[in-house]
Amino acid sequence: MGSKDEWQRYQEALRSGDRAAAAEAFRRYQEAKRAEGKGSSKPTLVNLSTKAKAYPNAIPLDRVPEELEKNPEFFELMKRVVTKEK
């Protein structure tokens, strides 16, 4: 299955509100990306929010699934980013 299909599954999992499913879907998305030869040295998701937020300012992509599972605030952020739902 290609990375685009895995991305759709990730979007669906975010919409459903299931954090474990979203984490697993993101893992599979990354595996698909690597299989397509699109991995990079050390890609990291960063943001410019203050320490008041419950999620880190820099999250290596391979740790995003873990953060999705344990951190509801990060899950909500990713939901807004990926699904465009406010």
Add this chain to the structure above:
Amino acid sequence: MPVTLALADFDLPTRSATGYLLRWIVPRLEPVHLLSVLDRRLPFQLSAPQSDIIIGTGHGGVDVFTGQNEAVILEVGKYDPREIEGKVIKLLSCQCGVELVPDLVENGAACAMGYTDDYLWVCDADLASVPWADKEFAGKCLLPVIGGLNALLDGKTAQEALDTELAQYDCYAEIEEDELIKSCIEFNRDNAVLLGDPEARIRPRPGLLLPFRLIPPPPIVLPLRA
């Protein structure tokens, strides 16, 4: 009239964003810039009233914009309106567009630009010492910001500068194959706001000429804070 450029660089996101400004904006502007340890409240208070434009990158929230190590630079209700009166302001930070940007305009800024939600992007941590070289990831979100700022420095209006930034986000999103990066580009684009006078403009600055286009700055050697 100088520019007030507030550039925090104490962690990966601030270093990445500041790196792009150092590479593409700083060579166009007059010194002195509030870089790194200078990016604090007191130097800002001294510099801002003399400037026609304030450009800042650092961590932020709905009512606050911070500098080095999250030292507060601007916070709703806690600054002197003379610091921002009549100025064009651009804040590359999270959520400042919710309360701080409207407050700046209410207190006399000619116009202010920011983002109404988190500003986020993917960057390559291996390039932390040369963040401007990270074109594959960070550039796709940060180059549109640079494009908008360059439009302002070319003498375009604030609305034209914002339109430039938005159009560049569209271009990068259109060709981006990585779904996560594409989502970040679109998210940042959708959250960009301009309040105040859309016709506000500043004195044009000279363009970035050779040899600056060919020679990148030296690596940043300061260690990242743990």
